[in-house]
Amino acid sequence: ASSSTMVDFLAENNLCGQAILRIVSCGNAIIAELLRLSEFIPGVFRLKDKADQQKYGDIIFDFSYFKGPETCEGKLEAKPELLDLDEEFRENNIEILTRFYLAFQSVHKYIVDLSRYLEDLNEGIYIQQTLETVLLNEDGKQLLCEALYLYGVMLLVIDQKIEGEVRERMLVSYYRYSAARSSADSNLDDICKLLRSTGYSSQPGAKRPPNYPESYFSRVPISETFISMVIGRLRSDDIYNQVSAYPLPEHRSTALATQAAMLYVILYFDPSILHTQQAKMREIVDKYFPDNWVISIYMGITVNLAEAWEPYKAAKTALNYTLDLSNVKEQASRYATVTERVRTQVQQFLKEGCLREELVLDNIPKLLNCLRDCNVAIRWLMLHTADTACDPNNKRLRQIKDQILTDSRYNSRILFQLLLDTAQFEFILKEMFKQMLSEKQAKWENYKKEGSERMTELADVFSGVKPLTRVEKNENLQAWFREISKQIMSLNYDDSTAAGRKTVQLIQALEEVQEFHQLENNLQVCQFLADTRKFLHQMIRTINIKEEVLITMQIVGDLSYAWQLIDSFTSIMQESIRVSPSMVTKLRATFLKLASALDLPLLRINQANSPDLLSVSQYYSGELVSYVRKVLQIIPESMFTSLLKIIKLQTHDIIEVPTRLDKDKLRDYAQLGPRYEVAKLTHAISIFTEGILMMKTTLVGIIKVDPKQLLEDGIRKELVKRVALALHRGLIFNPRAKPSELMPKLKEMAATMDGFHRSFEYIQDYVNIYGLKIWQEEVSRIINYNVEQECNNFLRTKIQDWQSIYQSTHIPIPKFTPVDESVTFIGRLCREILRITDPKITCYIDQMNTWYDIKTHQEVTNSRLFSEIQDTLGTFGLNGLDRLLCFMIVKELQNFLSMFQKNILRDRAVQDTLKALMSAVSPLKGIIANSNKVYSAAIAKTQKIWTAYLDSIMKVGFCDLLVCRIHSSL
Incomplete structure (x- = not known):
């Protein structure tokens, strides 16, 4: 072509x-x-x-x-x-x-x-x-x-x-x-x-089906020539030119990791290579897997080749050398040494004032080498010690993993600390380079101007016109310095290679002129020359600031292999935050490093100008933000733990101080111990707030993460979790209890809710949130969601969680396993009210607003019940009960109609009886002669329908009665 x-x-x-x-x-x-x-x-x-x-x-x-x-x-x-x-x-x-x-x-x-x-x-x-x-x-x-x-x-x-x-x-x-x-x-x-x-199951310990996944991959035939040519390319070329970013031979397999993952997947399209082609497999393992066997194939999906290649003879034989325990030991020991070395190195670099512009520009290769070593070590250790990469039932894999853990002196906290430091180091370097690149030309021109002006001034000094102590006129030097000034001014920024060479020559010339003309004796002249040399040096440094360095950092810093593995460090992250909330600032760099994993799936979508760009970016960014939220949720959790202690102290230990009290009683009311405890806990809460707010607004993928919003959402999530659990546990009733547990449990629940409410009011000033607004929004959401779930029982087209306006992914309302026929606490509450006010066992006296037991004539409950519900669940709760009762009435009416159609409209005998009765009692205004006989005959013939009839009418009636009582309470 x-x-x-x-x-x-x-x-x-x-x-x-x-x-x-x-x-x-x-x-x-x-x-x-x-x-x-x-x-x-x-x-x-x-x-x-x-x-x-x-x-x-x-x-x-x-x-x-x-x-x-x-x-x-x-x-x-x-x-x-x-x-x-x-x-x-x-x-x-x-x-x-x-x-x-x-x-x-x-x-x-x-x-x-x-x-x-x-x-x-x-x-x-x-x-x-x-x-x-x-x-x-x-x-x-x-x-x-x-x-x-x-x-x-x-x-x-x-x-x-x-x-x-x-x-x-x-x-x-x-x-x-x-x-x-x-x-x-x-x-x-x-x-x-x-x-x-395919028969495959992702459950741990499940057996792999025979010929899996090659038979699955061959279900749609694909050109064999194409497959073999692609495998050929992947075997021989460095298709992404990654090796240039990793010059050291021991980093070769990391440089080719993306390609190795592709080759791993594509080999299943031609399983004969895996089964029988020893030479090819040997070559593949030597090039891609001589020192690693756990790989990430796409967005953190990991595979252990020792397990994956077990059924294939050629592949298994080729990998045996890599998995030889002496090789495993050698690799693990090497990474133990590297980790030890780079940890101290990175910590040195991160010390305050160490990463200054000149130091960075003079040591670019050294800094990049350090970054490469850090990232390669983190990658190898994270992949090869991951729990997901090792089936616990496989003895050989367990043995290899134990060997790694021993020889690499593996410590998850140290590895996590190295990841944190590396991410921070990378972040600072990238920011510096971006800044330097944006200012590069302006600075270079400035240094050029300064250097040229110094030379012009020196030329003036040697002209004898400018009086400078003890400098004789020297026309040769004057002309020479003028020429140098011109040469400096003629340097061209766009032709960086030539400008760099020429600058080096100019520095040498300035060093030589100082020696040959004995100019050392004059300090001021020496100073001018030294300054100019300094500016020329800065020009060389500045011209060396290249975008390639940023690109290399981006390639080397790839963390896409940890997209799922990072979760195993969540507990360590959370523990660190709990001990020191300012840790959040360091984590920010790690989250941003993880966000670079998005480049992989988005690169081609972006190049193709595809409309999918937004939805795919949104998905991966959303996943990452959810993870950030999960990690930082420890802050609201810890806050609430402190809060509960504060509530306990305020309600049980600290006595309310009266407006007037005797002087000698002051000590009793001081209660310095408990008050100090409250102050200490409140201080802890504000420290947590400070910690999360230090994170600054961060762009994670395409989603802007505002720490203030994160904190508020986290507090809402924790509140929802605790209130929902309290409501679920607090409103479970034993139907056999005499008397009913309804009122005591509602009182208890009201006290719990009041505790939450008061604590929330107390905390709002320390974390700078609108406590009352959040409280009302979230409690109403919990109640409305539970009502919606309960009403789903009566709906044909149910409202799924992802369709519900009350459910949220960031601040989810937990679902609990039902304990009886009701789905949620609101259903249990409603059914308990219906049970104790059942018209078969109670009688309602309207003037008294009270239900009495039919047998004992004792009061069962009264309108106080609804004010108690109002205290516990607020207006939303009463509203929800009202809605649920209305659904029950509709359901009952539907049952009644179907019964009416079955038992009356389709029953010939009943129809005839009712027609006869109708003609006997007509005209309706008249009085029937022997009414007793007419009615008792009709009732006797239709006996079977009245029980169900009565049940339906009573159910509808007493549900309606409750609805009326709720309305009058509202």
């Missing part, structure tokens, strides 16, 4: 480049969508618990459905209640099922598009481009390798995050509920073939 067509493979007018770029961009977006959706799998499709199996077992099918759909549907149609449940299930799940189906469909479409692109290349659709020429182009070979690798990652992610059985059930449900079954062009069959269960 002519060089011009390949000059810029990614140019907008290069159709061949744009087509493969779009495919790769799409691949990264699909993986993000799969990861996002995997958190929203409706639990019912897992059929984990007994209740789900009994209720939905007959309407949720796996792929066995396709063997005889008529039989399955026939069973459903035979039972009207099953059909009804099926329809309700469809209404509630079709939206999320469609979203999953579209994601699955996009995976299939992806591989179809890639195969079509390869066919087009083969058939010469793209002028002068073939598979060979694209693979010769730097961007071309990167994109082709990425395209196949991303397809492999998609399949692995699907299997890891969405179990095979669950996928099958979702696909069958989608097929049954959607219009896809009738549309002729639907490729549902192909999608089902690609995504049918």
